[in-house]
Amino acid sequence: MPALIVPTxxxxxxxxxxxxxxxxxxxxxxxxxxxxxxxxxxxxFAAWVARLGRESGQATIEAHRVxxxxxxxVEGDQVLGGIALRHGFNDFVQAAGHVGYGIxxxxxxxxxxxxxxxxxxxxxxxxxxxxxxxxxxxxxxASAKTIERHGGVPEGxxxxxxxxxxxxxxxxxxxxx
Numbered sequence: 001m002p003a004l005i006v007p008t009x010x011x012x013x014x015x016x017x018x019x020x021x022x023x024x025x026x027x028x029x030x031x032x033x034x035x036x037x038x039x040x041x042x043x044x045f046a047a048w049v050a051r052l053g054r055e056s057g058q059a060t061i062e063a064h065r066v067x068x069x070x071x072x073x074v075e076g077d078q079v080l081g082g083i084a085l086r087h088g089f090n091d092f093v094q095a096a097g098h099v100g101y102g103i104x105x106x107x108x109x110x111x112x113x114x115x116x117x118x119x120x121x122x123x124x125x126x127x128x129x130x131x132x133x134x135x136x137x138x139x140x141x142a143s144a145k146t147i148e149r150h151g152g153v154p155e156g157x158x159x160x161x162x163x164x165x166x167x168x169x170x171x172x173x174x175x176x177x
Contacts, residue, residue, distance in 0.1 A: 002080065002112055004071040004119050007052045011072070011079055014047045018079040018104045029100040030082030032070050069123060071117050080107040083116045085123055085132075094162060097135035097167070098124065113146045121150060121172050131171045138164035153175070 019039065022028050032052050038044030054069045067088060081103035086093050099120055103112050107135040117134075124132050134142035138157050144166055152168030159165075 002075045002085070002115060004116060005074055007049045007070055007072055009042070009046050010048050011074070011077065012042060014074075014079045015045070015072070016040070016075050018081070021104045021106060022102075025078075028082070029102040030070075030084050031072075031102065032068065032084055069127075071116070071118075071120065071123075073107075073112055080112055081116065084122050085120050085127075087127060087129070088153055089133075093133065095135070098129070098132035099134045108142070113143070114149050115148055117146055121170065125172050128174060131169055134170065135160075135165045136168075136169045137162070138166050140166075144168075154169055 016039070017132040019028065022077075033039070033048070039048050067086070071083050072079055073083060081101065083099065083101040086096070086098050086100070088120045099117065101113055101116055101120075121132065124149070124155075134147050134152060136147065144152075147166075147168045147170070150170055152170050155169055157164050157165040157166055162175075
């Protein structure tokens with residue numbers, strides 16, 4: 001049974017296995033990984049996990065000043081993917097969306113992205129968000145279907161620095177207090 005967890009140094013080896021499966025140059029959305037992050041050594045990995053906010057699961061992306069909640073999708077001691085919820089709405093969120101996620105290739109087609117997106121939308125609701133923007137590559141039909149399963153309404157396709165991207169809005173409403 002999958003779980004969403006706060007990033008942890010305990011899963012260093014398992015995370016590296018997932019990272020290696022993506023291969024060099026591949027995009028691993030949802031992990032908050034930057035090109036400058038050194039994750040191979042225990043010290044570098046610990047620094048990266050600390051930057052993600054291991055204690056609270058939240059951090060600020062300094063270059064874009066976006067408050068973010070990171071979660072790893074795990075099953076047992078295996079890292080299957082990652083998902084991030086970006087709070088607020090600035091230029092970075094306008095381009096990348098409120099939610100980013102990625103599932104390692106060997107774990108795809110199991111419904112994990114759909115499941116994880118549902119959980120992170122619950123988190124967005126708890127943070128008082130009424131709606132979220134989700135962006136995916138225009139040719140990523142699997143991701144588009146995942147977003148649409150959660151009520152994603154297409155805004156259109158825009159050209160980005162990574163190529164054409166589909167943009168969706170999901171209305172989630174607030175949790176009653």
